[in-house]
Amino acid sequence: MLNVFDIVKLTKIDHQEIDSNQVVVTDGNGKPNAVLTELLNDVVSNMRLFVNMAEIYSVDDLLLALSTHTPLPSDVLDEYEKVLREPIYDINFVPKRGQVEVVVGEG
Structure with missing residues (x-):
């Protein structure tokens, strides 16, 4: 099963990494x-500022x-990991x- 990280890693909008x-x-x-x-937006903001996602797997x-x-x-970082x-x-x-x-x- 996919997790939130997989979606953040794989999803592009107009060929750009997703923004927060x-x-x-x-x-x-x-x-x-x-x-x-809010927690995921914080992760994505920090990720875009400090990390090259091409090197993250x-x-x-x-x-x-x-x-x-x-x-x-x-x-x-523990909270980031949870989301x-x-x-x-x-x-x-x-x-x-x-x-x-x-x-x-699930619905």
Whole structure:
């Protein structure tokens, strides 16, 4: 099963890595999960600033790169790991908003 990291790694919009405002975490009914969305947006922002994703192949690689290149404390990295390892059940592209909805719970 794919996880949130896989979607962040593989998804491109107009041939560019997704930006933090382009990904939304929802449940199986389409209801946005504000906490996970905010956490994932933070991960993506830091990832885009400090990490070359072409050199990253796993959650462990990303967390190591972030711990090396940022002053983020271990508790923040632990929260990043939780959202990145969250299994996904579906993905929905919303072209009008330029967003990707990552569904992390069954409907």
